[in-house]
Amino acid sequence: xxxxxxxxxxxxxxxxxxxxxxxxxxxxxxxxxxxxxxxxxxxxxxxxxxxxxxxxxxxxxxxxxxxxxxxxxxxxxxxxxxxxxxxxxxxxxxxxxxxxxxxxxxxxxxxxxxxxxxxxxxxxxxxxxxxxxxxxxxxxxxxxxxxxxxxxxxxxxxxxxxxxxxxxxxxxxxxxxxxxxxxxxxxxxxxxxxxxxxxxxxxxxxxxxxxxxxxxxxxxxxxxxxxxxxxxxxxxxxxxxxxxxxxxxxxxxxxxxxxxxxxxxxxxxxxxxxxxxxxxxxxxxxxxxxxxxxxxxxxxxxxxxxxxxxxxxxxxxxxxxxxxxxxxxxxxxxxxxxxxxxxxxxxxxxxxxxxxxxxxxxxxxxxxxxxxxxxxxxxxxxxxxxxxxxxxxxxxxxxxxxxxxxxxx
Numbered sequence: 551x552x553x554x555x556x557x558x559x560x561x562x563x564x565x566x567x568x569x570x571x572x573x574x575x576x577x578x579x580x581x582x583x584x585x586x587x588x589x590x591x592x593x594x595x596x597x598x599x600x601x602x603x604x605x606x607x608x609x610x611x612x613x614x615x616x617x618x619x620x621x622x623x624x625x626x627x628x629x630x631x632x633x634x635x636x637x638x639x640x641x642x643x644x645x646x647x648x649x650x651x652x653x654x655x656x657x658x659x660x661x662x663x664x665x666x667x668x669x670x671x672x673x674x675x676x677x678x679x680x681x682x683x684x685x686x687x688x689x690x691x692x693x694x695x696x697x698x699x700x701x702x703x704x705x706x707x708x709x710x711x712x713x714x715x716x717x718x719x720x721x722x723x724x725x726x727x728x729x730x731x732x733x734x735x736x737x738x739x740x741x742x743x744x745x746x747x748x749x750x751x752x753x754x755x756x757x758x759x760x761x762x763x764x765x766x767x768x769x770x771x772x773x774x775x776x777x778x779x780x781x782x783x784x785x786x787x788x789x790x791x792x793x794x795x796x797x798x799x800x801x802x803x804x805x806x807x808x809x810x811x812x813x814x815x816x817x818x819x820x821x822x823x824x825x826x827x828x829x830x831x832x833x834x835x836x837x838x839x840x841x842x843x844x845x846x847x848x849x850x851x852x853x854x855x856x857x858x859x860x861x862x863x864x865x866x867x868x869x870x871x872x873x874x875x876x877x878x879x880x881x882x883x884x885x886x887x888x889x890x891x892x893x894x895x896x897x898x899x900x901x902x903x904x905x906x907x908x909x910x911x912x913x914x915x916x917x918x919x920x921x922x923x924x925x926x927x928x929x930x931x932x933x934x935x936x937x938x939x940x941x942x943x944x945x946x947x948x949x950x951x952x953x954x955x956x957x958x959x
Contacts, residue, residue, distance in 0.1 A: 559583045561866070562603050562625070567591050567610035569632045570855030577606075580863060590822060598622040606862055608632055609639075611842075612821065617643035627956070628865050630858040634658065634845065636875050637763055644876045645927050648894035648954030651875045652861040656711050657853035658845030662788055663715040665844055666758050667723070669812035670699060673784045674756065676810070676836050695782075695809075700724035705754025707747065707770070708761035708789065709735040716758060717741050728753055732766075751778040756786065763790035773798040782809035788844040791815040800830040803837065810836035814844045869931045869958055878922035878929045888917045888933035890958040891943060896951040897928045905930060908945040914938045927953075 558581040565574060565587045574585045591612030592600055601607060601623040608630040609615065615629060620643045629639055631653040644651050672678065675696045683690045704720045706713045706729040717727045717738050727741035730750040737743050744750040747770075751757060757779065761767045771785070772795040779785070785808055787794050794813070802808040813831055819842060820827050831837050845854075864870035869892045870881045877894060884890070895901045902921060909916060909932075918933035928951075934942045946955045 561605045562586070563606040563608070564588070564600060564604045565608040565632075566613050567632075569608050569610065570851040572852045572855035573608060573630075573632065573859035576856065576859040576863065580867075594619060601626060606630070606866065608858065608862075611635065611638055613638060615639040615644070620644060620647045620649060623647075623649070628652065628862050630862050632851075632854045632858050635762065639875075641875055642926075646953070648877070648927075650865055650871055650877045652858055652865075652873050653875070654854040654857040657857045658847070658850035659711045659715050661847040661850040662712050662844040663719055665814075665840075666712075666716050666786055666788060667719050669786055669838055670704070670720075670756050670758075670784065672838060673786075673810040673812060673836060674699060674702070678810070678836050678838055701726070702755040703728060703753055705729070705744070705750040705757040706741075707731075707750060707757065707759045709741075710760060712788075713758075713760035714738055716760070747775065748778050751775060751783075752780065754783060755780065756784045758786040759789040759793055761789050761793060763792055768792045769795045771795065771799070773801075776802040776808060779808060781807055784808070784810045784812075786812045788812075788814045791817040791819065796830045800834065803831075803834050810838075812838040812840070814840045815842055867958065871929065877927055878924050880920055880922050880929060880931060882918075882920050882931060885918045885933035887936065889936040889942075891932045891934060891946060892954075892956045892958060893930040893932065893946050893949075893952065894954040895928045895930070895949065896953060897923045897926055898951050901928055901949060901951045902930065904949045904951075905932070905946060908949060909934070909942060912938075912941060912945060914942050914945075 561582055561584060563577055563582055563585045568589045574587055577585050594614065594616055597619045601619060603625055604623060605625050605627050607626060611633050615638060617640050626649050628650040631639065633653065634655055636651055636653050639651050641651060680690045701724060703726045706717055706727065709729040709731040713729065721727055721739045728744045728750050729741055730744045730747050770793050776798055799808065799811060803811060816829055831839060861873050869890060871877045872879050872881050893905065915935040916932060920931040922929050943955060943957055
C-alpha cells in the first residue's frame with residue numbers, strides 16, 4: 551500500500567541543533583530525500599523564513615517555536631523535540647494550527663542518572679578541590695571531609711523517569727533513598743516516600759533535583775529551603791535552570807551550610823559553544839559546573855533520534871499520534887481498499903455529526919472511523935472508499951471547526 555498523500559521527495563524535513571544523524575537516516579531509509587540539517591538553533595526571524603515550506607521540523611531545547619513561527623509554517627504537520635521537554639514550543643499555538651508535537655521523555659534517562667551518581671562520588675570525596683590543586687602543582691592527599699556513598703542518604707526531589715532510575719542506581723551502591731514528589735509514586739526497592747520537601751532536605755546527605763520547569767518549581771530551592779538542609783549537604787541540579795536560586799546557593803556554599811554542588815542547567819545559557827558564560831557559582835569550593843550536558847552522550851542522542859523520528863514517521867505515514875502533546879493519541883492499522891483522511895478540528899459540539907452528515911449526503915462510504923478528543927482538539931481518522939476520497943477531502947474542509955485536513959494515502 552502506497553503511503554502519504556503525495557510523493558515523498560516533495561516532503562520537506564528540517565532538523566536543527568545537531569540532531570543525531572540517526573533521525574535523518576530513518577527518514578531517508580523510508581524514501582524522504584529532502585532532509586536538511588542545520589547545526590545550530592535559529593532566531594525567531596530566521597525560523598519564520600526557514601519553516602515556510604517545511605512539513606516536519608526537528609529541534610532540541612534552544613529553538614523557540616512561537617505563535618509567529620507556527621503561523622508562518624502553513625505546511626507544517628509535526629514538530630519533533632529531540633529532548634525530554636517541550637517547553638520550547640508554544641503548545642497552545644501548535645494545537646490551534648493542528649501541529650502534532652512529539653518528544654523523547656525516556657531516551658536520555660540513563661545518561662542523566664549516571665552523571666548524578668558520578669557527580670555524587672566526586673563531590674562527597676571533594677575531588678573538584680583536589681583536582682584544581684593538582685593542576686596548580688599543589689599536593690592535597692588527605693581524608694578529611696572525604697566520604698563513601700555507602701550508607702549515606704540520597705534525597706530525590708521529583709521521582710519521575712530520571713529520579714526513579716537514580717534511586718535504583720544509588721541503592722545498588724548502598725545508599726538510603728528518600729524522595730518527594732507532588733504526585734503519588736510507587737517507591738522502587740527500599741526507597742522511602744517523604745511526606746514533604748522539608749523532610750527530604752533535612753534528612754539527606756545529597757539532594758538531587760529532577761522536576762520540570764513550571765511556575766510552581768521556580769526557585770523551588772531558595773534561601774529557606776537551603777537552611778533546612780543538613781549542614782554540609784550536597785546539592786545536584788540536572789533538572790531546569792530556574793529551579794534553584796543561585797545567589798542563595800552561593801551564599802550557603804560560602805557559609806559552609808552547603809558542602810558542595812553540581813549544576814548543569816542555568817537560568818540563562820549561551821546560544822552556542824564558545825559564547826561567554828557567567829554564573830554566581832563560579833570559583834566556589836567543591837562545585838562542578840557543566841554546560842547542560844546531562845543527557846549529552848552518544849548513546850542518548852542516538853536513542854532520541856531513533857525515538858522521535860519513528861514517532862514522526864508513524865504520524866506522517868499512518869496518522870498515529872501516540873506520544874503527542876497537542877493532538878489526542880490514536881493508533882490504528884491500515885485499511886485495505888481505502889484512502890485515509892486525517893481531520894483535526896476544534897473540540898466543539900456537532901463536528902463529528904457534520905462530518906458524517908456531509909459524507910452520507912454525498913453517498914461516500916466510511917469504511918473505518920476513529921475519534922479521540924482532548925479539552926481543545928478533536929482528531930478524527932477516516933478510512934473512506936478510495937474512489938470518492940478526493941470529493942470527501944473537499945467536503946471535510948468545509949466542516950465548521952476544521953483546523954487541518956490531510957489525506958495520508
